[in-house]
Amino acid sequence: MEVNNYKVIFKVSGGEEVVVFAPPGESLLETAKKANVAIDAPCSGNGTCGKCRVKLLSGNAEGGNERHISPEEYVEGWRLACAVKAVSELIVQVPDVAQAYKSRMKVTALSESRERAAFEALQQELEDMGFHGDSGLELVTVHLKQPALDDAMADQERLLWTIAAQTGKAAGISFFAQRKLPKVLRESDFSCICVLRQEDGAENRILDVMPLGENGGGIAGLAIDIGTTTVVMVLTDLKTGALLAAGSSGNGQIRYGADVISRIIQSTRPGGRERLRTAVVDECIVPLIKGVCHTAGLQPEQIYRVTVAGNTTMSHLFTGIPADYLRLEPYVPAFFQAGSLRGADLGIGVHPDAEVVLAPNIGSYVGGDITAGVFSSMIFKKTSFSLFIDLGTNGELVFGNREFLISCACSAGPAFEGGDISCGMRATDGAIEACAIDEETMEPHPTIIGPAGQKPVGICGSGLIDIIGELFRCGIINAKGQFIREGKRVRQDVWGIGSYVVAFAEETASGRDLALSDVDIDNFIRAKAAIFSAIRSMLVMVDFSMDTLEDVYVAGGIGSGINIERAIRIGMLPNLPVEKYHYIGNTSLTGAYAMVNSRKVCEKITEISRGMTYLELSSHPGYMDEFVAACFLPHTNGVLFEHHG
């Protein structure tokens, strides 16, 4: 039987056209994914984020006349790709998704003190622990004897002989340096500066050579945090641990779905593994590296050591190692510890012989972001019991002390990083990161990241906690997240969806209303419920009560700060004294930063990872009940939050 497929012509950026045949009933988002046409779709087709907008230029389609599209936009041809289906031949304009990433890409010299503070505090702690200055890399200046007719030893042997005599240990030389050596020696009167890496084996290794006077200042290392939603990196001087530059961008894999399961499924399709790898490496990491190097006045090849922390799926997709089996019983990763990778293996444009160290995974759902993060939190050193919570697209928990550490994972979704929320965004310029609401007037008092006068662009994780907490406190929404008051800022659209306008069109950067709908609130409630129920279930499984917790460390790129009181009020975090809580920022990144500066840190993290136990929450009989009970503000069991409710 022949199926009557519809011809769809996607017009993408740069004037290119992609022609594909869509079976009846398939959404344009699905059709586009198969044809590898990039459409920004953080909610992966759930119809919640409203970001997969496309414009019909000709032909007939049904659906897509959805609440995210205004009547005017509908007339112009705008539809949500996830909701619209071809019923004739179509020509479809696709907005440039690369543009969307680029607009989210940001490189700074990291001058803002509050961002530096976390690194500087950690660096101080590492120095106190003796974990510093052992990246294994050093600069060695050598002066060679000039060759002559009666001393025609080759350049390379001349250098290696001198280095061995000078350092007391033989050395090999990387191919990269071999190709530079003859000219460098002759530019600098047969003297040069070598970047030398200490090795365990019989020989150290010369990674680079340069004329005297060049790069006398330092040796650069790079720490990367690859999050499901966001990629962040810092460039550091390995001699001092000083920060040289920082960069962040959205993870280009977002078009293949917001969560790790969607990404894994996409990666198993023909060519998918390479597409997913390219989406994060070529579209995000490589341009970010160029950006941070440009800011620091370096070439990418001058990065001699790289560390990467990411969850297990991200570390597989980054390396192009099959992630297929992560989601299939018995949930076995391809690797825990990636082993000795080189810059050239990974195509990231740094020095080809740079050692690239991935923070070790401990299971399919607890990965390097957590092992690096646990190190950074220092809970592994304490005698008292701590809880470490990483609020990312996946939520991960680690409980324990210096004697034992137990971890588990839950799927929170991207809401904490602004995904899956119609007006969500990451914690960068324009994000509402905090907000009080006047109970009387229902007027908001937002705090916006950025320079004075910055207009709001969206709401980041900490802002969502605040606004939802305040909406609940002011009685604007009920325990189910439904709107129960009326007013200028509370409205209901033609589909019966209620929303709260945080900023009116004339106040925002986009010129459109910035509003939080009850669908957004519902998404957020499920995210916070996932976290809270995971905490409860884990403690029950190991038979500890909440009271044993001396400290709770909250990590994640949720915002530059988090109002713990409001997070407790909405039932996201346990009702403990506020002073027990410590917001410690992006510990995946700070852990990677500690790793790049010190090999001892890497060894310590490996040791921590080997000792960590993984609990599978889904096998805990009470977990689903806990989750359902937590899908209220603050919780169905009000006793748990009686000081806040």
Add this chain to the structure above:
Amino acid sequence: MEVNNYKVIFKVSGGEEVVVFAPPGESLLETAKKANVAIDAPCSGNGTCGKCRVKLLSGNAEGGNERHISPEEYVEGWRLACAVKAVSELIVQVPDVAQAYKSRMKVTALSESRERAAFEALQQELEDMGFHGDSGLELVTVHLKQPALDDAMADQERLLWTIAAQTGKAAGISFFAQRKLPKVLRESDFSCICVLRQEDGAENRILDVMPLGENGGGIAGLAIDIGTTTVVMVLTDLKTGALLAAGSSGNGQIRYGADVISRIIQSTRPGGRERLRTAVVDECIVPLIKGVCHTAGLQPEQIYRVTVAGNTTMSHLFTGIPADYLRLEPYVPAFFQAGSLRGADLGIGVHPDAEVVLAPNIGSYVGGDITAGVFSSMIFKKTSFSLFIDLGTNGELVFGNREFLISCACSAGPAFEGGDISCGMRATDGAIEACAIDEETMEPHPTIIGPAGQKPVGICGSGLIDIIGELFRCGIINAKGQFIREGKRVRQDVWGIGSYVVAFAEETASGRDLALSDVDIDNFIRAKAAIFSAIRSMLVMVDFSMDTLEDVYVAGGIGSGINIERAIRIGMLPNLPVEKYHYIGNTSLTGAYAMVNSRKVCEKITEISRGMTYLELSSHPGYMDEFVAACFLPHTNGVLFEHHG
């Protein structure tokens, strides 16, 4: 002042056009080189080889109406690019030089017994010496415990743990194998075959993994000889040393000149280093590797070990390491021993972690082809004195015994490999490799390489020795190489150039006369004079007489055999008893073959190279006089050849 340059449009293969502006008086060959337009020019513009033919399509040019162009061809527009200069805007058709290489590219299963013989004899000798089966690579079959929910160890750790237990030594895994592992394990019920490389350090290394049943037969290694004129390779099974396939082609760098000095100069121009590297790697080595692998039924990634022998310039240009200083006083190479190179560094398409070992250089003009060749000749083991002669584009000599070895080099030019000779060619199908001439009738009796009925295409090195030796013996040419008899086969053209027709048009493959001109003979005489005078000078310098030579080993791709008696007759080799001579073929290749099969051979060659002394012939006051005296048949000093003269 504005120079009135002429616009030249080169039409090259594939219909592409290259537009360039030529200053008045510049040859089209020069103009083409600057524009990176490939023209086959083995004599590098000396006007002797007659191979740089181009066809003028429009415009006016002067020169190029040269003896290599017939009047009919001249009318059609054919010119020699090295001799023709633009005097107006020109459109020039350039024959496809890639085609010329391709036609010279040859891959075989190496079934011909006379080619196999040298390898089999060497292999036997290596086994007797205990230099075999130690390539460091082995196949290990492992059976892993299946993972389960209560045993979710990652694939990689599961493999490494099992290998360590099974072999008694820890192992790391190459990135290439990491990416294959998860699927291989699940295709083969968690068993697999590993290609394991033994390492000196704490860990062996898994280079590859494959499902049970695949490649149970062997592990492939590749030995490459990179000659200035010719590239040759053999694929071998590292378990047995058996030959799997062989391939050869012209060196694509030929368009940048026939000798190493021209190549070095070209490599120092902007972009030149990469152009020279590409010309030999991408145009010759990579396609040959594909060819030999196809013949053997392997993928190039299944080559796990590679050895390369080439002269010092070739080893620099192959790796892309600057060769600039080789030709400048004090003649210092960038490296003697290239160190630990990997397949991926060199872009040759083999396993990215394959170890690539270059035979060590000992100076700017004695390189890895000689150190590998000396090993292959076994002269380093003898108590008696031997002379090793490598007849390549450079001629190199090594003299000595187990106590000492002395080497020197001379520039013979490409004549021995058929370059710089109008009808010259390499020793492949269609080459006249031997030839007797009837003194009475002056009729030739050639022996042609190839199947019965093969028509002659050209003359290879051994054929040239024969023909010139016979022309001299029969009194057809005098001691200066000038024609002194007349007849059907001896003619003189309008430029006064005499020639001997070895085969008339109707007998040849091309349908054109195959003739040796007195210019060719003169080129050849200078090549043989370079060799002979070098031998004499070297022995004088170290104060040994010819009589001390017990054995003379003649190596090189000059032909599958060489008639020593005729070589002595023309004064190319010293007048010693014929039984002292041994033609031992391409020892650069057989040496590389020994190296790929055995790490001990590599160590031995390094040891030999460190002990070898290099003599600079040009600093020997008598060398030029020796050379001039040797530019006769057989020599100005007839006493040296009194049994042959």
